[in-house]
Amino acid sequence: MSIVAENLTWGVRRKTIVRGVSLSAAPGETLGLIGPNGSGKSSLLRLLAGLKRPHTGRVEIFGQDIAQVSRRALSQQVAFVQQSAATDTNVTVRDVVRLGRTPHRSALAGWTAADEAAVTTALTHVDMLGHTAQAWQTLSGGERQRVHIARALAQSPRVMFLDEPTNHLDIHHQIEILRMVRDLDLTSIVALHDLNLAAMFCDRIVVLQAGSVIAGGSPENVLTETLLRKVFRVEAGVTRSLYHGRPHIHFTAA
Numbered sequence: 001m002s003i004v005a006e007n008l009t010w011g012v013r014r015k016t017i018v019r020g021v022s023l024s025a026a027p028g029e030t031l032g033l034i035g036p037n038g039s040g041k042s043s044l045l046r047l048l049a050g051l052k053r054p055h056t057g058r059v060e061i062f063g064q065d066i067a068q069v070s071r072r073a074l075s076q077q078v079a080f081v082q083q084s085a086a087t088d089t090n091v092t093v094r095d096v097v098r099l100g101r102t103p104h105r106s107a108l109a110g111w112t113a114a115d116e117a118a119v120t121t122a123l124t125h126v127d128m129l130g131h132t133a134q135a136w137q138t139l140s141g142g143e144r145q146r147v148h149i150a151r152a153l154a155q156s157p158r159v160m161f162l163d164e165p166t167n168h169l170d171i172h173h174q175i176e177i178l179r180m181v182r183d184l185d186l187t188s189i190v191a192l193h194d195l196n197l198a199a200m201f202c203d204r205i206v207v208l209q210a211g212s213v214i215a216g217g218s219p220e221n222v223l224t225e226t227l228l229r230k231v232f233r234v235e236a237g238v239t240r241s242l243y244h245g246r247p248h249i250h251f252t253a254a
């Protein structure tokens with residue numbers, strides 16, 4: 001397994017936010033994390049990426065307990081695309097993406113051709129090569145999001161955590177980014193609000209409710225009308241799409 005989490009619990013003061021979560025992801029798998037607002041998706045991703053320490057439980061990435069690994073060693077393997085991540089203002093798009101190479105560079109070595117190639121490939125993947133020299137603060141919301149994804153890709157991670165990566169993106173780029181995440185040769189766990197996109201692009205889906213995993217499995221097995229009613233409080237019909245063969249959710253407007 002690429003990622004194994006066992007019995008993760010975390011909270012603040014008397015509030016438990018992540019409750020006994022166990023999950024795993026196989027090499028190359030795209031695992032979707034869904035759940036209502038406040039169900040603990042971002043908190044869980046931060047635990048998995050080692051940005052927060054769990055109160056109980058452990059996370060292993062490629063067999064190593066992340067609590068025992070240095071931050072630098074961890075960031076050579078793991079990239080995290082956070083929700084609305086801030087970036088210093090007086091920098092270009094290229095500068096932001098170059099930061100992704102930091103974990104792979106030593107204090108003595110200069111900027112290498114391999115670093116340059118990783119940056120160019122990452123910018124190409126997110127369709128931002130034409131904006132390389134543009135000032136970060138002049139980008140649109142969706143362009144900023146794509147540049148943050150490029151920074152994570154430039155890190156050449158083996159595992160990627162993405163928190164709502166399709167926020168701010170138009171439908172073309174939502175589909176392009178998720179297709180890319182699915183097709184990249186790395187393991188990813190991605191929090192998504194759009195359940196139809198989760199159905200289309202995730203190999204498996206884990207459902208969080210009030211900090212606990214209440215369902216997990218293939219999109220077909222997880223995205224049922226009963227679950228949508230119980231967890232998301234919506235009435236919906238689920239059919240098999242004629243276009244991609246995955247479940248498609250039809251919400252009622254009445």
Ligand SMILES: Nc1ncnc2c1ncn2[C@@H]1O[C@H](COP(=O)(O)OP(=O)(O)OP(=O)(O)O)[C@@H](O)[C@H]1O
Pocket residue numbers: 012017035036037038039040041042043044
């Ligand atoms: N540091 C903190 N202090 C207090 N409460 C917190 C803290 N971090 C998270 N929470 C609370 O924990 C709950 C889960 O938050 P989290 O951001 O993990 O949920 P989420 O599923 O990602 O939500 P959304 O879908 O709205 O992004 C929320 O009620 C949030 O207010």
